[in-house]
Amino acid sequence: MTASQLLAWIAGALLLQLLLGGAWAYRRRREQPVFAPLPAMPAAQGGAWQGLRAFRVQARVDEDAARSQCSFYLVPLDAQPLPAFKPGQFLTFVLPLPDPARPGGEAGVTRCYSLSDTPDPAHYRVTIKRQPDGRVSRYFHEQVQPGQVLQLRAPAGHFHIDADGREPxxxxxxxxxxxxxxxxxxxxxxxxxxxxxxxxxxxxxxxxxxxxxxxxxxxxxxxxxxxxxxxxxxxxxxxxxxxxxxxxxxxxxxxxxxxxxxxxxxxxxxxxxxxxxxxxxxxxxxxxxxxxxxxxFGPASLPRSAPAGGADAGAAPGLHAQLRFQRSGRSLSWDGSAANLLDFAEAHGITVDSGCRSGGCGSCETRLLEGSVHYPHRPDHDPAPGHCLLCVAQPATDLVLEA
Structure with missing residues (x-):
């Protein structure tokens, strides 16, 4: 056998091996389920993301002797680097918990938990204390395990350390x-x-x-x-x-x-x-x-200074106002007895999505069609222009709300 014949024989054998390997891989692929790729996460200002992002629980660690406080380490499912946050800010979780109003159904429950570590591009960490009457904290302690996937909004909040560091x-x-x-x-x-x-x-x-x-x-x-x-x-x-x-x-x-x-x-x-x-x-x-x-903790229980101007301008304590809930088709009179627009709506049978009830998560953000509102306590979540947070807002004038 000549050298050229030997090389041709070796090339033919390699080609046959590649063809057989490709056919085997194609068959294996046809036999396995096909998963659609996750949609790309749109970037927001400062590198954060808009809407919900999927995270996997990487680990959980008890932080006290009573095992009442547990840290959860969270890594993004898309494996992309995480944006930095300002130390002191929180994460917002949207959790599919059983819906008491619909046996066998689920309802999205929103809660905010402070980040408990320094910014890290690989993971976030929150530490949650189990509350005996806390539906969500018990869910985390009793059911959330490594490997579980949770839906999160980007870090947010106005409570954070100052960057200049001039004073102790x-x-x-x-x-x-x-x-x-x-x-x-x-x-x-x-x-x-x-x-x-x-x-x-x-x-x-x-x-x-x-x-x-x-x-x-x-x-x-x-x-x-x-x-x-x-x-x-x-x-x-x-x-x-x-x-x-x-x-x-x-x-x-x-x-x-x-x-x-x-x-x-x-x-x-x-x-x-x-x-x-x-x-x-x-x-x-x-x-x-x-x-x-x-x-x-919980609903804003201490008076905060409201930002000057904007939605808070012209607020009057004890104001009587006419409120129109457009989608619900209800016209009601506000007499100042409710703490906020969310409490007022729920007291009159109007259902509004809500979460933290303290102006942090943005779940109750509602389009303001007419009028202006007043925030007795400055909310951590910044509502979009033309919107308001019902859980911490009171009417400053007559209102027409999209809810």
Missing amino acids: AVLVAGGIGITPMLSMLRWCLAHQPQRRLHLFYGLRNGAEHAFKAQLEQLAAAHPQLTLTVAYSRPAASDRLGTDYQHAGHVDLELLRRTLPHGRHRFFLCGPPALMASLVPALAAWGVPESDIHYEA
Whole structure:
């Protein structure tokens, strides 16, 4: 056999192998189900996305001895890098939970949870506390497992750390309010290493002390960070001076005794009792309103300064107004007895999608056909032009709403 004949024989064998392999692959492909590719995620301003995006739960980690606070690590299904967020912001989840009104049916339930770590292009993390009467928090703790796919809106919210870092930051957390504070704290240590930081963390006892080892390690490694933990009901096994530094609540007296003299920026997140006592106390102490930033749990329970002009201009307390709900075909009189337009609509049998009920998630955003509204509390979600958030809005004039 000549060399040319040998080369021709080898080439023919390789060609036959390629043809057989292609036929086998084609047959395998025909036998398997075909999945349509996921649609491309449209980009929003700042690199965020519009609407819902699918995330897979990568892991879940209990963060306290009582196993009442659990972190969920979330990775995008499309494997694209995640946009950065401002430390302190939250994620909005839309969850398909059983619908009590339709046996066997599902309803989209919306909830907002603070991001509890620094921005990472690979994953997000939220930490959720199980509430005995919390439908959604129980769902996360009892049913959400690694591998499950959840639908999320992009990070949002006006409560976040300031970027200039000129004044020392005082972070005050009550209970699960530690989540945005931990995000702020870790970001500051990485990006503002010269900034003085004071973290005050109030909780009942050591069983509920989330991120205990992590916080102690951060305080030991960073001299610019002062950690003060307060237990209001310490257990017999909790050691004063080791597990916690103060017996009682985080209050103004503790801040005055601990903080050095000078200007500070305050960031607070916790249950209503903590916020209702400490926010006014800071103002009475002489802290400028511009230096007090806070986020309360649940519906906005503390008065916030409304943005000047815009939808809030001309609001009048006790206003009597005529409201027209266009799609529902209802004309009603507003007498000021309802806290907001969402409560008013529901009291009159008008169904409106809603979620957080505190102006954070945007679920109740409704087109405003005529008139203007007033926001007693500044919402975290910025409604589109010509729209309003029913859960925190009150009428400033007669209104025609699309709902």
